[in-house]
Amino acid sequence: MKAESSSKMKSRTYDMAVIGGGAAGLAGAVKAAELGMDVVVLESGERIGGIPMQCIHPGFGNFYYGENLTGPEFSERLIEKVKLTGIKCYTHAHVEGIRHVSDTENMVSVVMPAGITQIRAKTILYAAGARERHAYEIGITGDRVSGVYTAGEAQTLMDIYGIMPGKSVVIIGSGDIGLIMARRFALEGADVKAVVEMLPYPGGLQRNVVQCLEDFGIPLLTSHMVTRIVGKKRVERVILAEVDESFRAIKNSEKEIDCDTVALAAGLVPNIGKLREADIDIDSSTKGPVVNEYMETSLPGIFVAGNALAINDYVDYAAEQGEQAAIGAHLFIEGNMPSDWKPIRKGENIRLVFPHHISGGRDVKIYARVKKPVRDAVVEFPEIDKRVRKRAVMPGEMIIVNLKKQETAGIDELTLRCADGN
Amino acid sequence: MKKSVAIIGGGIAGCAIARVLSKYDLDIHLIEKEADVGWGATKANTSIIHPGHEEDAAIHPLRAKFCVEGNRIWRKWAEEMDIPVSWPGELMIALDDGGMETLEHYLKLGEKNGVEGLEIMGREEIKKLEPNVNENAIAALWAPAAGLIEPWEACIALAENAADNGAKMHLNTEVKGIAVGDGKLRGLETNRGFMKVDVAINAAGLFADEISGMAGIDDFKICPRKGQYYLFSDDAMPKVKRIVHMTPTEKTKGVYAVTTVEGNLMLGPTAEDLDFDEKEERSTTEEGLDYIWENARKFLASLPPRNKVSKMFAGLRPEPPDGKYIIRAYESPWGFVNVAGIRSPGLTAAPSIAEYVAKLMEEKLDLRMAEKEGWNPFRKGMKRFSRLSDSEKQHLINRNPQYGNVVCMCKEVTEGEVVEAIERIRKLGAGITMDSIKFRTLAMFGECQGSFCRSRIASIISREAGIPLWQVSLKGDGTEYGIGDIKVLQRREKDEG
Ligand SMILES: Cc1cc2nc3c(=O)[nH]c(=O)nc-3n(C[C@H](O)[C@H](O)[C@H](O)COP(=O)(O)OP(=O)(O)OC[C@H]3O[C@@H](n4cnc5c(N)ncnc54)[C@H](O)[C@@H]3O)c2cc1C
Numbered sequence: 001m002k003a004e005s006s007s008k009m010k011s012r013t014y015d016m017a018v019i020g021g022g023a024a025g026l027a028g029a030v031k032a033a034e035l036g037m038d039v040v041v042l043e044s045g046e047r048i049g050g051i052p053m054q055c056i057h058p059g060f061g062n063f064y065y066g067e068n069l070t071g072p073e074f075s076e077r078l079i080e081k082v083k084l085t086g087i088k089c090y091t092h093a094h095v096e097g098i099r100h101v102s103d104t105e106n107m108v109s110v111v112m113p114a115g116i117t118q119i120r121a122k123t124i125l126y127a128a129g130a131r132e133r134h135a136y137e138i139g140i141t142g143d144r145v146s147g148v149y150t151a152g153e154a155q156t157l158m159d160i161y162g163i164m165p166g167k168s169v170v171i172i173g174s175g176d177i178g179l180i181m182a183r184r185f186a187l188e189g190a191d192v193k194a195v196v197e198m199l200p201y202p203g204g205l206q207r208n209v210v211q212c213l214e215d216f217g218i219p220l221l222t223s224h225m226v227t228r229i230v231g232k233k234r235v236e237r238v239i240l241a242e243v244d245e246s247f248r249a250i251k252n253s254e255k256e257i258d259c260d261t262v263a264l265a266a267g268l269v270p271n272i273g274k275l276r277e278a279d280i281d282i283d284s285s286t287k288g289p290v291v292n293e294y295m296e297t298s299l300p301g302i303f304v305a306g307n308a309l310a311i312n313d314y315v316d317y318a319a320e321q322g323e324q325a326a327i328g329a330h331l332f333i334e335g336n337m338p339s340d341w342k343p344i345r346k347g348e349n350i351r352l353v354f355p356h357h358i359s360g361g362r363d364v365k366i367y368a369r370v371k372k373p374v375r376d377a378v379v380e381f382p383e384i385d386k387r388v389r390k391r392a393v394m395p396g397e398m399i400i401v402n403l404k405k406q407e408t409a410g411i412d413e414l415t416l417r418c419a420d421g422n
Numbered sequence: 423m424k425k426s427v428a429i430i431g432g433g434i435a436g437c438a439i440a441r442v443l444s445k446y447d448l449d450i451h452l453i454e455k456e457a458d459v460g461w462g463a464t465k466a467n468t469s470i471i472h473p474g475h476e477e478d479a480a481i482h483p484l485r486a487k488f489c490v491e492g493n494r495i496w497r498k499w500a501e502e503m504d505i506p507v508s509w510p511g512e513l514m515i516a517l518d519d520g521g522m523e524t525l526e527h528y529l530k531l532g533e534k535n536g537v538e539g540l541e542i543m544g545r546e547e548i549k550k551l552e553p554n555v556n557e558n559a560i561a562a563l564w565a566p567a568a569g570l571i572e573p574w575e576a577c578i579a580l581a582e583n584a585a586d587n588g589a590k591m592h593l594n595t596e597v598k599g600i601a602v603g604d605g606k607l608r609g610l611e612t613n614r615g616f617m618k619v620d621v622a623i624n625a626a627g628l629f630a631d632e633i634s635g636m637a638g639i640d641d642f643k644i645c646p647r648k649g650q651y652y653l654f655s656d657d658a659m660p661k662v663k664r665i666v667h668m669t670p671t672e673k674t675k676g677v678y679a680v681t682t683v684e685g686n687l688m689l690g691p692t693a694e695d696l697d698f699d700e701k702e703e704r705s706t707t708e709e710g711l712d713y714i715w716e717n718a719r720k721f722l723a724s725l726p727p728r729n730k731v732s733k734m735f736a737g738l739r740p741e742p743p744d745g746k747y748i749i750r751a752y753e754s755p756w757g758f759v760n761v762a763g764i765r766s767p768g769l770t771a772a773p774s775i776a777e778y779v780a781k782l783m784e785e786k787l788d789l790r791m792a793e794k795e796g797w798n799p800f801r802k803g804m805k806r807f808s809r810l811s812d813s814e815k816q817h818l819i820n821r822n823p824q825y826g827n828v829v830c831m832c833k834e835v836t837e838g839e840v841v842e843a844i845e846r847i848r849k850l851g852a853g854i855t856m857d858s859i860k861f862r863t864l865a866m867f868g869e870c871q872g873s874f875c876r877s878r879i880a881s882i883i884s885r886e887a888g889i890p891l892w893q894v895s896l897k898g899d900g901t902e903y904g905i906g907d908i909k910v911l912q913r914r915e916k917d918e919g
């Protein structure tokens with residue numbers, strides 16, 4: 001960006017400033033532009049498109065586009081639309097801070113190679129994605145050596161920079177990311193020694209267990225955890241232990257696996273540093289903001305979507321949430337945002353549920369996760385006798401419940417629960 | 423001709439000595455086996471500038487003197503060399519009557535050592551100074567002179583200032599032998615060849631016993647004593663306003679809670695004696711970390727959630743026999759000086775030790791210590807972009823747009839800073855590794871521990887140093903980022919099959 005446009009950016013008030021040019025941010029920006037809003041996208045990295053740009057495997061877009069795409073294909077479609085709608089996108093534009101000046105004015109401080117600048121916007125869509133959990137916060141002790149990567153970092157090295165991290169690998173975590181990375185390593189000729197999972201069952205989709213592990217003969221060690229990393233300069237081995245029901249290591253169950261690489265796929269945490277500074281309400285179970293059905297946070301006019309809101313299973317959900325946020329921002333600017341909100345509460349066996357508040361005035365989609373797996377489950381909102389039967393529910397797979405406007409009319413609050421159907 | 427002086431070891435002691443000796447008309451060489459300075463005991467410790475009330479001058483006269491003096495000198499040095507320090511003061515907490523006696527004991531020691539401002543106070547006053555102290559605290563010894571320092575930055579600052587004043591730096595250089603002839607020191611054998619020197623100062627930390635042995639003085643052993651730590655992420659609450667710890671025991675000053683100069687809560691250390699041959703054993707253990715947690719709970723009111731940790735790490739104290747510093751110039755071999763066993767409070771003591779060593783050289787080795795002209799006491803630290811005002815930021819970006827490219831999102835470190843760090847690393851002759859950049863810029867130090875930015879930093883190193891990305895190392899040989907390009911294993915398989 002040139003200096004002159006930088007000063008233009010300053011004087012102008014955008015309808016919406018989008019922070020983060022990933023799936024959620026771009027889908028939101030496109031929707032907002034379609035609704036006639038004046039939008040700017042601020043992306044810290046060197047290109048827009050977000051995490052999917054480094055995911056060369058298929059599995060993206062099944063819901064959003066009704067097609068099975070690779071990550072880059074998915075993002076390219078959004079980028080194409082961004083170009084068509086003429087939305088302003090800045091890359092290498094790092095948002096340093098957000099100031100909620102009043103309910104119709106926010107200031108966003110941005111660092112760019114062209115200079116630092118303050119952007120004024122009526123609304124904000126915060127879509128900064130998630131960060132990966134590292135070895136320290138999951139309590140792994142031992143040596144601090146090279147050869148330890150998060151899955152995303154290993155993926156960036158392999159598929160963006162074309163570098164092989166190591167030759168014998170232990171993967172921590174059997175969510176879809178762990179499973180996919182196990183296969184990615186195997187495809188390049190690495191010896192994947194094991195995928196280690198603390199839960200008694202794999203965290204990812206059954207389809208991925210088959211296609212990523214079984215087809216490659218990669219062992220899955222459930223009810224195990226890696227407790228130590230050992231090595232002088234680089235990883236030489238990991239120590240693992242079996243765990244009991246409360247995920248504590250069982251004495252004398254330790255074993256060793258020799259390896260030179262550890263890839264951590266131990267979960268993601270919403271990346272909400274900038275929002276935290278703005279003092280919004282946080283849900284301790286999603287670790288993201290508390291939102292209404294338009295993904296609006298406790299600060300009016302500040303919206304959040306994608307993995308910054310809550311960790312989503314699919315990029316499709318991130319994109320949908322971005323769109324909902326754009327619709328909300330549009331209502332907000334027009335002064336038509338509902339003011340009466342009904343809480344959605346967590347009932348039996350529900351670990352998290354969002355949005356946290358609904359208006360009851362339109363169809364909404366509810367996202368949730370269970371605490372424990374259940375076979376033949378009934379997912380229900382008892383207050384309105386809404387019941388959905390599922391063959392099986394797992395903590396690793398989000399439950400989606402579509403609520404119709406007429407189902408929620410006139411209610412005060414709703415509670416989601418998940419019980420055994422038998 | 424100028425006398426040549428080699429300092430073996432680029433920890434806080436060696437770097438402080440290099441800085442002080444760079445005032446004089448000497449030919450100074452600092453020799454360090456690692457890729458950068460400060461990677462021994464100096465980078466992993468509690469980072470406290472102790473006031474000196476915990477040193478018993480009757481048993482350890484040198485330690486007591488160096489600690490009290492060091493605390494004063496650091497104030498001046500920190501200013502001259504732009505080293506991040508803070509002076510929060512320290513509370514030694516007593517939980518019972520036995521603890522009360524201990525407080526009295528240290529109050530007396532401190533007064534004897536000339537430590538200023540010491541005061542024993544009750545619960546109400548403690549609460550005013552430190553809201554996060556446990557209800558069980560009955561009294562505390564308040565030592566306002568206690569401070570905190572960024573230890574690696576202190577070490578880098580000393581080395582840079584010494585180099586600016588003409589000291590030559592030899593990184594990645596390991597002393598393997600010492601040549602002695604006719605009762606005199608002749609030179610050093612290193613992995614990079616022989617170095618003829620007149621004086622050698624052994625500041626090799628944990629390995630000072632081995633170096634001393636090479637010079638024929640083998641009457642002591644250095645024992646590694648491990649200390650483990652928890653370091654919490656920026657947003658982990660509650661922090662502490664003061665340096666807080668419990669009354670010490672024989673072996674250790676006990677577990678501390680500090681909020682580092684960087685603003686992160688840190689808890690530790692343990693005190694675990696290892697075997698003499700375990701001088702590289704810096705692993706953390708569940709037992710050690712549990713010990714810290716249990717002890718911190720005794721004197722703090724509340725702790726952050728344990729998963730808010732951003733790092734667990736451990737350092738090794740170089741313990742001499744009976745805890746006595748071995749600082750001595752020898753008649754035979756003439757020219758050999760030991761600065762060995764610099765255990766806690768060595769970080770505090772280093773400036774004073776360095777001045778003492780200069781005196782030893784004059785008095786014991788009869789060296790003419792003529793001050794040279796134009797010695798520059800000042801050194802400017804790295805610009806930390808995130809801490810600048812908007813106009814300073816704009817100014818930097820105008821000069822160099824790389825300062826407008828944020829590469830580490832957690833700590834908001836820019837490409838410009840990484841490049842500046844690389845220039846400084848080059849000037850010292852240090853290795854351009856991810857750790858040497860981390861310690862200079864704090865990139866990869868934040869909440870995500872580098873999972874986002876490590877590859878970006880590595881690619882800047884790759885570009886600036888002209889090496890393939892996979893060869894960029896975390897901390898020198900054997901710690902490379904990758905093993906080759908993406909197809910390296912498939913090619914190998916083909917070659918073998
Ligand atoms: C290994 C792996 C495999 C996956 N496989 C699948 C799959 O098969 N199918 C599927 O549907 N999903 C998959 N996903 C998940 C999918 O990638 C995410 O759901 C999706 O990327 C979330 O979108 P987002 O927009 O919330 O975040 P992101 O895509 O992470 O985008 C966030 C953007 O915000 C930017 N940003 C952050 N902070 C700032 C700031 N301060 N200023 C400016 N910009 C900022 C970031 O640079 C980034 O570009 C996979 C993920 C991984 C890691």
Ligand SMILES: Cc1cc2nc3c(=O)[nH]c(=O)nc-3n(C[C@H](O)[C@H](O)[C@H](O)COP(=O)(O)OP(=O)(O)OC[C@H]3O[C@@H](n4cnc5c(N)ncnc54)[C@H](O)[C@@H]3O)c2cc1C
Nearest residue numbers: 431433434435462463464467470597627649767768769770
């Ligand atoms: C857990 C812990 C907590 C502590 N807390 C504090 C505190 O709060 N306050 C305080 O004042 N002090 C503290 N200390 C003590 C302080 O850290 C040390 O006293 C100080 O860092 C020692 O510095 P040094 O230069 O002697 O040793 P080091 O920093 O270990 O430096 C020695 C250097 O010599 C190099 N070397 C070794 N062999 C060779 C060779 N053959 N050739 C070339 N180079 C070689 C090493 O690589 C190393 O860099 C603590 C120490 C520990 C471990």
